[in-house]
Amino acid sequence: MVESSQNDNIEILTYSEVEEVGGYIGNFEVKIRKKARLVDLEKCTGCGTCYQKCPVKVPSEFDMEMGMRKAIYVPFPQAVPNVPVIDKEHCRMFTKGKCSICQKLCQADAIDYEQEDEIIEDKFGAIVVATGYDLFDASVYGEYGGGRFKDVISGLQLERLISPSGPTGGHIIRPSDGKEPKNVVFIQCVGSRDVEKGRPYCSNVCCMYTAKHAVLLKEHLPEVQTNIFYMDIRSPGKNYEQFVQRTMEQFGALYIRGRVSKIYQRGDKLIVKGADTLAACQVEVEADMVVLATGITARHDSKEVATKLGIPYDEFGFFTELHPKLAPIETVTSGVFLTGACQAPKDIPDTVASASGAASKVAALFSSDRMSMAPLVSTIDTSVCSMCKACMEVCPYGAIQEEEITLRDGTKKKQLTVLESVCHGCGACVSTCKSSCIMLRGMTDEQIFDELMAVAQ
């Protein structure tokens, strides 16, 4: 991230949101809201005095609410740029109208409580969508406590506990009492492959991250016993299967094939009841901590983003590619590409591969002055067109535009035209046009009639 921030050809707009997208491939007109971070990007030196001295503590989103952050904060240690942002909802200047400690202490005079959102409007040649995913909210699993038990945590929470820069400085301890766990249960497929919970798909990454967690736990706490309830282990990546085997053989993880039916608290222990379907018996594990392998779900606002970009999404909110096998990076809107988990659950190698693919697609597009497209596009016979504009309304790609031309006698006239680079030749305009003045190349009325005649003979 730091490297890209220093590249002259890359401009990073953080804390910004795309509001509107217009135009078409090579000519996207994008309106971006650069939110007011209330800290001057140019002046701030990143010294950190402001967040050290800020008196307001708020649960940290990055630490999965297991640690605290300040009301003025840098979201995570490696954030680019290393400039803090003020959280208006909690900052005392906004809740109580007084404080300004950070402003008084800032030597660079970078704090600006009056700063306002900035709107950037610019033209772009292509758009790569890499909006990522949300973690499935495991609280719908009432049988696993529904969020009532402090020591039932998500995989991402464990990730923060293991991290040296996490809320515990890398010490793996129970959130409830700070003790080191001796017996840890992992439950796979929480919010994945579960039709009941509306998530029939596999989240792709949980089998491997759970194996990794079991290894890391054992390395941190040699006394720990890990028990992993799984449906089946999905490890098809390169060297993945060997890693899972090592987790069992070298790191003593106990893999139990079966689902957990219930977790309940008995004293300071969590009783995990489940089935071992290989041994055909019920099992009960007395655990100190339970880690749920919570699945991947589409971002909560993915549908709004898709609407802005004019790209389709599936029933779960993941963006849909142009073709699942032959065009996995392109979308139906030319010039908009997908990468990462916004399209479907993906692990790191898959994400890097799709990101490289998208970058190459964009580079290829920009490398030439002309674009080759499929020739089957619509054309409008402007001498017949009555300008009713019904075609503009039905076109799903926004390929029909109004243009002004100057006639030979100098008068100006408005007419409709098809942007050939945007048209996909779906034919919606052809069947809508009341005066039959739109024709699809390669599929003209004459051609259709000829086909019918041939069939009828």
Added chain:
Amino acid sequence: MAYGYYPGCSAHGTAKEYDISTRKVCVKLGIQLEDVADWNCCGASPAHATSEELSLALPLRNLALAEKQGLNSIMTTCSACYNRLKVAHETVKESPETLDRINDIVGEPYNKTLKVTHFVNFLSEEVGLEKLKEKVVKPLKDVKAACYYGCLLTRPPELVTIDADPENPTIMDGIVEALGAEAPDWSHKTECCGASLALSRTDIVVRLSGEILKAARFADADCIIVACPLCYANLDMRQSQIASRHGVDYSLPILFISELMGIALGVNYDELGIDKHMVSAANMLREKGLM
């Protein structure tokens, strides 16, 4: 307005005190109950294990009779009856073909107009906790009453549940708290007691019910509050067997929710039928100054 009341078979036998205390409590609350005339068995668990049509026809006849009698709602105290009546009602509501078929069998048309409730959601929705609080004359101070819901009051959730959270229901807890008692959050609210395996696999019932008693004791409960005759039978009657099998004598009084209410609303102990229980609640109630 009178509310339709479907007592169910257990109310004539093992859970007679549930019926007695429910009627007493309703008098105290000023609620008029009207029995469904000529009611028959709801089919409980044997019917749906035998035939789908029988499992729908038996409860549907009761619903049709209640409707014919001019009732708008039907309330039952038994979880199994509630489950069958509600499942039958919901099934025919969704499927007109099934309704036609079953109407043919029953010979009485059911028009799907009834509101089917269990005593517990009847209390919290129809009566209301505020009104209940007003009627309390003997607040159940210092009583720790673990509410036990069992299986049939919350499952299957899409058809019958009386609580928004079927895994951790709190609707009975709310009622118990309105009576002035404390309802501990405990682990075995919805675990199965072994139910109808009481005779065929007593060993399973003894194990499962034993675990429920153990969990209630762990939660420091003075008694377990039930809303189902079968849960009551397993938890109350099996305690001596559980003691000899597990070596722990819990002696934990099991009370119907209506009995606990009766005490709080000022019904005489002798009139509630609590003395019919295997595990006496008298000592516990005396200790708490409630009798």
